[in-house]
Amino acid sequence: MINLLPGQKKIEGDVTISMSIHDHRSERIELNFYDNLDISRIEFNGIPVKYERHQKVLSVIKPDLEIDSADIRIVYSGTPKSLGFGSFQFGEIDGNSYVYTLSEPVFASTWFPCVDLPDDKALTDLYITNDSSDVSISNGKLIGITTDNKRRTYHWKTFYPISTYLIALYSANYKSFTQKYYSISRDSLSLCYYALPKEFDDAKRDFEDHPKYLKVFEELFGPYPFLKEKYSVAEFWWQSGAMENQTMTGIGSKFITGKKFFSDMLIHELAHHWWGDAVGLKSWKDIWLNEGFATYSEALYWEKTAGFGALQSTLRSKRGTFERGTLYNPGDYLFGSLVYDKGAWVLHMLRKEVGDKIFFKILKGYVKLYSYSNASTADFKNLCEKIAGKNLYDFFNQWVYKGEGIIELRYGWLVSKTGDNFSTKVKIKQLQKGYDIYKFPVDIKLIFEDSKDSTMTTGYVNEKEKEITLISKKKPVKVELDPEGWLLAKIESQ
Numbered sequence: 337m338i339n340l341l342p343g344q345k346k347i348e349g350d351v352t353i354s355m356s357i358h359d360h361r362s363e364r365i366e367l368n369f370y371d372n373l374d375i376s377r378i379e380f381n382g383i384p385v386k387y388e389r390h391q392k393v394l395s396v397i398k399p400d401l402e403i404d405s406a407d408i409r410i411v412y413s414g415t416p417k418s419l420g421f422g423s424f425q426f427g428e429i430d431g432n433s434y435v436y437t438l439s440e441p442v443f444a445s446t447w448f449p450c451v452d453l454p455d456d457k458a459l460t461d462l463y464i465t466n467d468s469s470d471v472s473i474s475n476g477k478l479i480g481i482t483t484d485n486k487r488r489t490y491h492w493k494t495f496y497p498i499s500t501y502l503i504a505l506y507s508a509n510y511k512s513f514t515q516k517y518y519s520i521s522r523d524s525l526s527l528c529y530y531a532l533p534k535e536f537d538d539a540k541r542d543f544e545d546h547p548k549y550l551k552v553f554e555e556l557f558g559p560y561p562f563l564k565e566k567y568s569v570a571e572f573w574w575q576s577g578a579m580e581n582q583t584m585t586g587i588g589s590k591f592i593t594g595k596k597f598f599s600d601m602l603i604h605e606l607a608h609h610w611w612g613d614a615v616g617l618k619s620w621k622d623i624w625l626n627e628g629f630a631t632y633s634e635a636l637y638w639e640k641t642a643g644f645g646a647l648q649s650t651l652r653s654k655r656g657t658f659e660r661g662t663l664y665n666p667g668d669y670l671f672g673s674l675v676y677d678k679g680a681w682v683l684h685m686l687r688k689e690v691g692d693k694i695f696f697k698i699l700k701g702y703v704k705l706y707s708y709s710n711a712s713t714a715d716f717k718n719l720c721e722k723i724a725g726k727n728l729y730d731f732f733n734q735w736v737y738k739g740e741g742i743i744e745l746r747y748g749w750l751v752s753k754t755g756d757n758f759s760t761k762v763k764i765k766q767l768q769k770g771y772d773i774y775k776f777p778v779d780i781k782l783i784f785e786d787s788k789d790s791t792m793t794t795g796y797v798n799e800k801e802k803e804i805t806l807i808s809k810k811k812p813v814k815v816e817l818d819p820e821g822w823l824l825a826k827i828e829s830q
Contacts, residue, residue, distance in 0.1 A: 338448070340466040340507055342433035345415050345426045349373075351448050352409045353458075360401050365408065368445035368452035369394040373414040381407055392445055392452075416447040422574055423447065429532065429573070433470070434508035436572040436586065438579050441620055441670060444500040454617040455710040457497035464505050465489040472507040473530060475582050477565045494582070495564045497708050499616050504581035506570050511536045517547045517567075521559040525550075530570035531592065538594030543569050545599065549606050552640045553633065556696065558703050561614035569602065577601065580608030580630075600634050600650075607633030610703055618712040621665040624736070625716060628663070628679015635680065648821050654680055655824070659741045664713050681824040682735045688777055688822040689731055690724040698723050713737075730775045739771035743823060748830035749815040760806045762815060764797055773800050780804065781819045782812040792819075 339348040353367070371389045378387050380399055388395040396408055416424035423443035427434050437447060445452040464472035468488040476494035483489075515527040527546055531539035546567070550560060560567065565583045572579075572586040578601050579586045585605040591598040611629035631654065639647035654677035661669055663678055687695040698720050702711070705719065717732050733739070744767040752759050762780055766773060775798040783790045795804040817827050 337463040337465070338505065340435055340464065340472070342426050342428075342435060342466070346413060347416060347424075347447065348413045349448060350409070350411050352407055353449065354405070354407050356405050357398075357403055362398070363401065364388075364395040364397050365406070367394045367396065367408075367449045368392050368442075369410070369412075369449035370417055370446050372417055373412045373447075375410060375412045377409070377411040379407075379409040382409075394449060410449050412449075419443045419446055421576065421579075425573065427573055429508075430534070432509045432532075433467075434506075434573060435466070436506045436508075436574070437504045438572075438574055438586070439504065440501045440579065442501065444503055448503075450500040450503075452500050454499045454501060454620065457499050457616060457708070457710070459496075460492075460494045460498060460503060462492045462503075462505065463489050464492070464507060466507045469509055470507045471510040471512065471530065472505060473510070473568065473570060473584060474505045475503060475565075475584050496562055496582075496614075498582045498613075502580070502582040502613060504579070504584060504586070506530070506572055506584075506586065508532060510570070513540060515544075515547060517550055519550075519559050519563055520554045521563065523559075523563045525560060525563055526566045528566055528568040530568065532571055532589070535571055535589060535592045538592050539571060541594045542592055542596055542598070543602070545596070546602070546606065548641075549603050549637065552637050553607060553610065556633075556636055556640065556699065557610045558700050561609060561703070561707055567606070567609070569605075578605045580605045580612060582609070582613040603634050603637050604630045607637075614707040615703060616706075616710040618710045618715070620670060622711070622713050623666065623670050624663045624675050624679035624682070625711065625713065627671070627676045628683060631676045632680035632683040635684070644820075651681065651684060651821065657741055657826075658824075662738060662740055663736045678824070685735065685776070685822060685824060686720065686728075686731065689728070690720070690726070694724050734771055734774050739774070741768060741770055743774050743776070743825035744768040745817065745825055745827045746830060747815075747817050747827070749812075751811060753811075754807075756809070758808050758811045760808065760812055760815065762795070762804045762806065762817075764802045764804065764817070766797075766800050773798070776823060778818055778823060779820060780806060781816040782806060782808055783814040783816065784808075784810045785813055 337350040370392050386397045418424050420443040421438045423439050423446040425436050442452050444450050462474050465487055466472050468483055468486050472490040474492035476492050479491040479493045481490055510530040511533050512530045517525045517527055529543045562583050569585045571589050575588045575590050607630040612626035635647045635650040638650050656673050658674050658678040666675055721728050747764045749762045777794050777796050779792055779794050781790055781792050793806055
């Protein structure tokens with residue numbers, strides 16, 4: 337239960353955590369909970385117990401070492417710290433209060449006690465109380481609404497496990513509208529949208545295409561993972577983007593225009609419900625599995641609806657040199673272009689490496705195997721190798737684990753006559769510093785005198801300097817390397 341007191345910028349919390357206990361040697365159970373909030377009572381299976389606090393660690397003393405399960409109740413109050421991107425925010429617009437949370441990556445514990453790690457998934461029953469003029473929304477399914485005098489309580493419940501950083505609440509004087517979507521599983525899904533009155537008409541126009549987005553992603557990845565609950569989008573007041581809280585995407589108010597200028601943002605957040613919400617992270621070192629996948633999903637959506645050229649243009653807008661850090665374990669750069677954009681490019685190149693049929697089989701297999709649990713980069717790599725039937729050690733080393741930056745190539749070509757055929761020797765040299773030798777497939781296009789006449793061959797580069805010989809009936813007048821843009825590479829010809 338979270339009782340919101342916007343006038344005082346305070347909350348009152350009454351949280352019970354149910355858990356299994358496997359370590360009978362430890363005298364305490366450690367949770368994450370910031371020590372600026374005042375605790376009035378802690379109970380362990382209904383018995384008041386002692387506890388210790390140090391910054392964000394709350395240690396609950398176990399009354400009995402042999403206990404196998406526990407319900408730990410913590411009653412507290414105060415003003416939550418607002419850390420990270422703004423983990424708990426009180427504000428006011430046009431004389432009306434609003435509240436929102438944004439706990440990624442490790443700040444859920446600023447407003448409720450939990451194990452604040454991405455691989456600690458739980459089920460939630462959340463009761464949010466605020467003034468009766470406000471609508472309070474959260475993850476999962478709305479179970480009921482009760483009103484007591486001028487206070488109103490919304491009860492939201494999840495039926496699927498959720499990572500703590502994805503647990504969220506918003507409360508404001510929202511207006512709402514709904515749509516009904518029918519899944520490929522033949523189940524119906526409620527689509528619920530929330531915005532302030534002044535943005536409401538614009539929000540209706542901006543949000544109305546979600547059934548189209550869902551249809552494409554279900555075809556590509558499998559059924560929407562939270563069909564027993566809902567999918568919702570709500571305006572909130574973080575003005576740097578959007579957030580994929582499980583079943584409740586928040587989008588900053590300045591991105592609601594009524595002109596669908598930020599459709600990619602909505603598509604990205606919906607994609608997270610497969611990549612990040614259903615399939616969670618084992619650690620923040622694996623963040624590219626969330627953000628790279630959701631970013632590439634933007635390109636896949638446009639490819640599915642507007643053709644391969646739309647995918648190419650989407651990816652071109654996400655090119656970079658990515659010189660700072662590796663994709664795996666990016667350190668302080670959890671939410672930069674390295675993770676989002678290079679992550680998307682790595683998936684694009686993996687698709688080229690294994691082929692379309694295998695790539696999309698991998699995506700569906702990944703969802704099926706790890707939904708409602710957590711996966712690491714190693715788990716994803718192992719699944720890719722199993723489904724593709726090939727060793728991807730070099731691919732993941734150069735693009736994910738060890739390589740920084742991108743490939744830099746210079747190529748030249750020489751044509752000679754051999755009997756009735758022409759022999760074209762294409763010499764490719766890797767110039768990049770750092771990761772010395774990348775190994776990759778590359779398309780080589782031979783263009784003949786009639787510019788509409790050409791052939792495409794895929795070669796494989798596995799040396800610092802590689803020569804590939806192509807045979808043709810006609811004499812080529814031009815050679816293009818990677819003409820369709822499959823490689824994250826800077827390419828120049830001699």
